[in-house]
Amino acid sequence: MRVLVLVGGVSAIVFVIAIFVFVASQGLGFALGELSWVEFFTSIAWRPTSDSPTYGSLALIAGTVSVTGLAMLLSVPFSLGAAIYIAEFATGRVREGLKILVELLAAIPSVVWGFIGLSIMNPFIIETFNVPVGLNVLNAGIILALMAAPIMTTIAEDALKAVPDGYREAAEAMGATRWQVVWRVVLPSAKHGLVAAILLGVGRGFGETMAVLMASGHSVNLPTSPFDSVRALTATIAAELGETANGSDHYKALFTLGILLFTVTFVINLIADVVVRRGEKD
Amino acid sequence: MFGPIAKDFKNQRIELGFKVLFGAMTCLLIVPVIIVLAMLIDRGGPALSWEFFTASPTNGMTAGGIFPALIGTLWLVLVALIASVPLGVAAAIYLSEYAPDNLLTRLINLAIINLAGVPSIVHALFGLGAFVLFFEFGTSILAASLTLAVMTLPVVIVSTRESLQAVPHSFREACWNMGATRWQTIRRVVLPNSISGILTGVILEVSRTVGETAPIMFTGAAFFLPFLPESVYDQTMAMSLHLFVVSTQVPNVPEHLPYGVALSLILMVLVLNSVSIALRTYLRGRKKW
Numbered sequence A: 001m002r003v004l005v006l007v008g009g010v011s012a013i014v015f016v017i018a019i020f021v022f023v024a025s026q027g028l029g030f031a032l033g034e035l036s037w038v039e040f041f042t043s044i045a046w047r048p049t050s051d052s053p054t055y056g057s058l059a060l061i062a063g064t065v066s067v068t069g070l071a072m073l074l075s076v077p078f079s080l081g082a083a084i085y086i087a088e089f090a091t092g093r094v095r096e097g098l099k100i101l102v103e104l105l106a107a108i109p110s111v112v113w114g115f116i117g118l119s120i121m122n123p124f125i126i127e128t129f130n131v132p133v134g135l136n137v138l139n140a141g142i143i144l145a146l147m148a149a150p151i152m153t154t155i156a157e158d159a160l161k162a163v164p165d166g167y168r169e170a171a172e173a174m175g176a177t178r179w180q181v182v183w184r185v186v187l188p189s190a191k192h193g194l195v196a197a198i199l200l201g202v203g204r205g206f207g208e209t210m211a212v213l214m215a216s217g218h219s220v221n222l223p224t225s226p227f228d229s230v231r232a233l234t235a236t237i238a239a240e241l242g243e244t245a246n247g248s249d250h251y252k253a254l255f256t257l258g259i260l261l262f263t264v265t266f267v268i269n270l271i272a273d274v275v276v277r278r279g280e281k282d
Numbered sequence B: 001m002f003g004p005i006a007k008d009f010k011n012q013r014i015e016l017g018f019k020v021l022f023g024a025m026t027c028l029l030i031v032p033v034i035i036v037l038a039m040l041i042d043r044g045g046p047a048l049s050w051e052f053f054t055a056s057p058t059n060g061m062t063a064g065g066i067f068p069a070l071i072g073t074l075w076l077v078l079v080a081l082i083a084s085v086p087l088g089v090a091a092a093i094y095l096s097e098y099a100p101d102n103l104l105t106r107l108i109n110l111a112i113i114n115l116a117g118v119p120s121i122v123h124a125l126f127g128l129g130a131f132v133l134f135f136e137f138g139t140s141i142l143a144a145s146l147t148l149a150v151m152t153l154p155v156v157i158v159s160t161r162e163s164l165q166a167v168p169h170s171f172r173e174a175c176w177n178m179g180a181t182r183w184q185t186i187r188r189v190v191l192p193n194s195i196s197g198i199l200t201g202v203i204l205e206v207s208r209t210v211g212e213t214a215p216i217m218f219t220g221a222a223f224f225l226p227f228l229p230e231s232v233y234d235q236t237m238a239m240s241l242h243l244f245v246v247s248t249q250v251p252n253v254p255e256h257l258p259y260g261v262a263l264s265l266i267l268m269v270l271v272l273n274s275v276s277i278a279l280r281t282y283l284r285g286r287k288k289w
Helices: A002-032 A035-043 A057-090 A092-106 A112-130 A136-161 A165-171 A178-207 A212-214 A235-244 A249-281 B006-047 B050-054 B067-098 B103-117 B118-136 B141-165 B169-177 B182-211 B239-249 B256-286
Strands: none
Touching: A002 A249, A002 B067, A002 B103, A002 B118, A002 B141, A002 B256, A035 A057, A035 B118, A057 A092, A057 A136, A057 A178, A057 A235, A057 B006, A057 B256, A092 A136, A092 B256, A112 A136, A112 A212, A112 B006, A112 B182, A112 B239, A136 A212, A136 A235, A165 A178, A165 B067, A165 B169, A178 A249, A178 B006, A212 A235, A212 B118, A212 B239, A212 B256, A235 A249, A235 B118, A249 B118, B006 B256, B050 B067, B050 B141, B050 B256, B067 B141, B067 B182, B067 B239, B103 B141, B118 B141, B169 B182, B182 B239, B182 B256, B239 B256
16 A cells, blocks of 8 residues: 555656656757747747747746736735734634635636736726726736735745744743734744745746736737736747647747746746745754 | 833834734735625626526527536546546655655655646646647547646645644554554544545645636637537537637627626635635534544
């Protein structure tokens, strides 16, 4: 039986390797061969279907980074604030209620968020800011912020709860107020867990597909303002994969984007893991 | 002499200030979402009817119901569960009951985190490369469900491991002292005491599976099919993809239709999660240890 359940455990490793192998096997040959790396990282011309196709993904990277960046700018302070409120200030039923609410918010599927961006945020942005198009960095950023916030709040709250109560009691016995306890004792002790929460939020934003596809406007563009439409790496794969022939350069180029996405999220998760481990050692 | 001094009043004000500030931040995260949900209910509610759930889309998907998408989602969820629950529970049993603190265990844990962190569209690429093309399942329920199973495996593993670890260690020790083997202990003591916890995890997985769109787009879900799937080798419609299609790909859709689909999808997910939370709360209250 031991071997049988070990197989289950090892399957997780096998799947992660398999994901890399299968994505790389379709894309790596192209990425190391035909693809010009200089063009890939510095050109904004993503024209895979033109007569002389170019595969510049700078604009797609900029799209992903701008949307994720705005989302984090909005959601990190609020998530941490909410986590502090739930873990340190709220009590009894209010705390339980808020935790359940946050958990439910985290369950809303990304395609529903995309639909909300499309049908509710879009007209709202057009009216409020008097701009011609409401599907842009701002829209996708807000949607992504609302999506990532419950997850970051939950993880950050866990990190705060992991700080032993003895620390709080010791500080309170010295006459510290609640806020002083939080600021001087709880936050410094939980900082590794909080950083991990933020990193996982970034990873989530970076890899989000349907919501960004539907809310960002999907035009290849280097954004100069939050009201510009952009296109994300993930959204490009989702929108174009269905229309490419298996084995064509375009198809392989999309898998190359997949390699890039896999690598970046892998590194983010790895850093988060290292940060948490370092916190455990302290 | 020990009465409050001016500094205490100042501290109290600061204290209250922070409490209000963080409380307001919490509200700002939650209230907009509740307003948006209210708008979904307001605009999608009128679309919901018995017929909406039992009829096929008609008129180029601009009218009719969502029946084939509902059935398709049911297929996808069932096949994904059959694949992922045994594997996930086995992995959780290993991690909770057997795993020594070594490099392999650390790698497994890292792999679980990564499996959960890999973007859904990369899972789609994997599903296409592995299940559709390499194993030659074609674009089918089988390929889509296996992709979903790999993607949601961490949900099962993490929640199962948690409920296994919630069984007190003394239960196991008592059992070992009776001469039971490790496996007998797991089979007769640990699993029966955590089965409902595992169930809440499975419900959460169902909820995740219902909502996922990107992983099934290229592996087995179709925009529109005039018939219902008959085996796992058929393609199928699905609720999540159907929402994407009617809100972005089909021209001249009456406004209430995509709202109706979005509302049905969100209701399914919220009901599943509420059941899972309620079950968890109930079990926690009933626990004997």
